Amino acid sequence: MYRARQPVFNNVPRLPLALALSFVAVFVAQSLFPQLTLLFYNVGAIVPALGFGQGDRILGGWSPYIFHVFLHGGLMHLVFNSMATLTFGAGTFRPFGSGIRGGTGFLLFFFFCSIAGAALQIAVAPDLRVPVIGASTGLSGILAAAGWADGGYRGMLRFALPWGAFNLLLALMGEFSPIPISWAGHLGGLIAGALTYPFFVAVFGSRRL
Numbered sequence: 451m452y453r454a455r456q457p458v459f460n461n462v463p464r465l466p467l468a469l470a471l472s473f474v475a476v477f478v479a480q481s482l483f484p485q486l487t488l489l490f491y492n493v494g495a496i497v498p499a500l501g502f503g504q505g506d507r508i509l510g511g512w513s514p515y516i517f518h519v520f521l522h523g524g525l526m527h528l529v530f531n532s533m534a535t536l537t538f539g540a541g542t543f544r545p546f547g548s549g550i551r552g553g554t555g556f557l558l559f560f561f562f563c564s565i566a567g568a569a570l571q572i573a574v575a576p577d578l579r580v581p582v583i584g585a586s587t588g589l590s591g592i593l594a595a596a597g598w599a600d601g602g603y604r605g606m607l608r609f610a611l612p613w614g615a616f617n618l619l620l621a622l623m624g625e626f627s628p629i630p631i632s633w634a635g636h637l638g639g640l641i642a643g644a645l646t647y648p649f650f651v652a653v654f655g656s657r658r659l
Contacts, residue, residue, distance in 0.1 A: 465553050466539030469560070470532040473585060476520045477528045494518045495581035496635075498572045515565045521583035531585040538589065541596040542647070547656025555654020559647065563591025563639040570638030587635040591643025598647045598659055610644050 480486055492508050494517030504511040522528040542559075546552035567587025590613065597609030617633040617640075648659055 462536050462540045463543045463548075465556055466535050466543050469539065470535040473520060473522060473528060473532050473535070477522055477525075480521075490521055491581055491583075494521045495583050496568050496571060497581055498575045498578040501576070502569065502572055515568045516561055518568060518583050519561075519564050519585040519588050522585070523583060527584060531589060534589045534592070535585065538592045538596040541599045542592050545599050545651045545655045545657045545659060549656075551654055552656060555650050558654070559595065559643070559650040560588045560592060562646065562650075563642045564588035566591070566642035567632070567635040567637075567639030570641075571632050571635040574634040582632050582635060584632070584635075586632070587639040590636045590639035591647070594640055594643035595647040598644075598651075602659060606644055606647075610640055614640055 476490070480490060489508070493513050496514045496518045497504065504514050507513050509517075522531060539560075543552075543556050546555045564585070564587045567590060568582070571582055571587075593613055594606050594610040597606035599605070601608065614637060617631075617636045620631065620633040621637075651657075651659055
């Protein structure tokens, strides 16, 4: 079993760092050129009311499932997700090892969780017309994966259960929730990450869990 006992922000692998910087770059571009907002949202924002096909998009109905992770609703949203990418992403990445194979596996895993989160959000809120954006669908899967990398099955539960319970609480609170976050998107990504990370590492990784 590989146990990732690394200090926070110590020697962050390049790929999680590049992913976090891509979030920042898109946010800066949108801030400097507000006219790009409609374009970015057309390409990346999940609108559950449009169904699984996601309507008529410039890059096709598939694009929001991937590109919603690059859009953020404010500075704190961006900071939180970027920090999570650097911390949990680093631990998740290391069992994949260096090289193209490992990097491909890490990105496929991240976007698989992102797609799962987006799909669950659409399924549970088919009437919601508010755009859903942010990297936390994929990062919820990364959180569960970091637990796997840190301590196997028990490590995964230690990381995933508190986040899952928090989002279930938000779901139970419904419209009375004080935090307008995509609990279904988080749970979809979390479940996908918890169930599939060992498979991705087995296929693409250089170290055994």
